[in-house]
Amino acid sequence: MKQTVKWDVQERVDNILSKYPWKDNQERIKKALMGEWSTNKKIYTKEELDSMEKLDADPGDHLDNFVPKLIRLHRETRKPIKTKFNNVILVADKGVTAADLIEQYNKKMKTDSIIYRASPEYKRQTKLDAFEVKELQKKCDEYIKELDTLDFTNYETILDWFCKYQVPSDRVGVDNHKNIVLKTFHNHWFKNNENTGKDFNENDEENFARYLIWQALSTLERASVHHMIIDFTEKWKKKFNK
Numbered sequence: 001m002k003q004t005v006k007w008d009v010q011e012r013v014d015n016i017l018s019k020y021p022w023k024d025n026q027e028r029i030k031k032a033l034m035g036e037w038s039t040n041k042k043i044y045t046k047e048e049l050d051s052m053e054k055l056d057a058d059p060g061d062h063l064d065n066f067v068p069k070l071i072r073l074h075r076e077t078r079k080p081i082k083t084k085f086n087n088v089i090l091v092a093d094k095g096v097t098a099a100d101l102i103e104q105y106n107k108k109m110k111t112d113s114i115i116y117r118a119s120p121e122y123k124r125q126t127k128l129d130a131f132e133v134k135e136l137q138k139k140c141d142e143y144i145k146e147l148d149t150l151d152f153t154n155y156e157t158i159l160d161w162f163c164k165y166q167v168p169s170d171r172v173g174v175d176n177h178k179n180i181v182l183k184t185f186h187n188h189w190f191k192n193n194e195n196t197g198k199d200f201n202e203n204d205e206e207n208f209a210r211y212l213i214w215q216a217l218s219t220l221e222r223a224s225v226h227h228m229i230i231d232f233t234e235k236w237k238k239k240f241n242k
Contacts (some may be wrong), residue, residue, distance in 0.1 A: 044080075049089065052082040063105060067098045131175040140168035144177045152188040155209035156242050159233040162216045162225055170224040178220050185217055192218075201225060205240045212236060 001184035029044050055073055057066045063085060074081045081092045088108045092102045116122050145163045145181070151157050169176040195201070195211035211230050220224040 007201070008085055042091070042096075044091065048080075049082060049091075051079065051104065052080050055081050055083050057083065063102060067092075067101045070101065071096075071098050076114060078165075129173070133171060136168040136171050136174050140165070140174055140176055141170070144180055147184050148179070148183070155206065155213070158213055159209060159229070159236065162213070163230045163233050166216075166225040166227055166229055169220065169225065177226060178224075182221060185213070188212060190217065202239075205236075208236055208239070 053073075055070055065092070066083075066085065070081055070090065070092040074096075083090050083092075085105060086109070088105050090105060092101065121239075143161065143200055146161065150161060165176075168174050169178070190210065190213055192214070194214040195207050196214075200207065200211055212229065215232075216225045216229045
């Protein structure tokens with residue numbers, strides 16, 4: 001396929017920058033764009049891209065595993081093969097290696113991140129995120145205080161507590177005080193790996209509840225309470241008419 005270059009790299013950079021007239025980080029954006037395009041072996045027109053055979057990645061496929069498949073199909077067909085991976089277009093073509101495509105992808109993601117971080121939208125979102133974290137931190141602190149008076153003999157009350165604690169516990173930027181939670185529940189005789197495997201009995205109200213509580217504590221020990229606690233608590237309530 002004939003290489004199509006509409007303008008040189010510097011002109012392409014200037015063209016992109018004209019669409020993002022933000023004063024902040026102009027030099028960083030320009031440097032990122034220059035670096036991104038310097039790795040591209042060819043620049044294709046929309047018509048050329050539209051005419052290419054496409055290979056889609058499987059759900060959950062990692063770039064390092066998928067790119068060799070793209071290269072292999074190109075070599076088998078001797079035709080350019082395109083893909084769209086996380087909204088980034090990559091083309092396996094003559095002279096292009098898997099390492100080239102991975103580098104192109106990483107630089108494109110970096111460029112997009114720099115452009116976004118220079119935008120008014122990013123600044124608005126940053127303020128919104130800061131406000132949300134502050135509000136969720138307040139709620140999380142309130143829930144931690146509730147542990148002092150929580151009825152640890154009432155499994156419905158405990159599960160309801162985990163359901164509301166789940167959201168702030170899982171928010172980046174919020175201190176979820178997980179060490180306090182873990183220590184408090186361990187002091188109330190909630191054991192590691194409780195009612196797992198052959199010891200689990202979904203038809204026993206207490207067995208099922210203590211299993212769910214331990215699962216919540218287990219995921220919290222690694223990072224935060226998993227959101228599935230909410231769905232499973234609803235199933236537990238429905239099963240035992242709560």
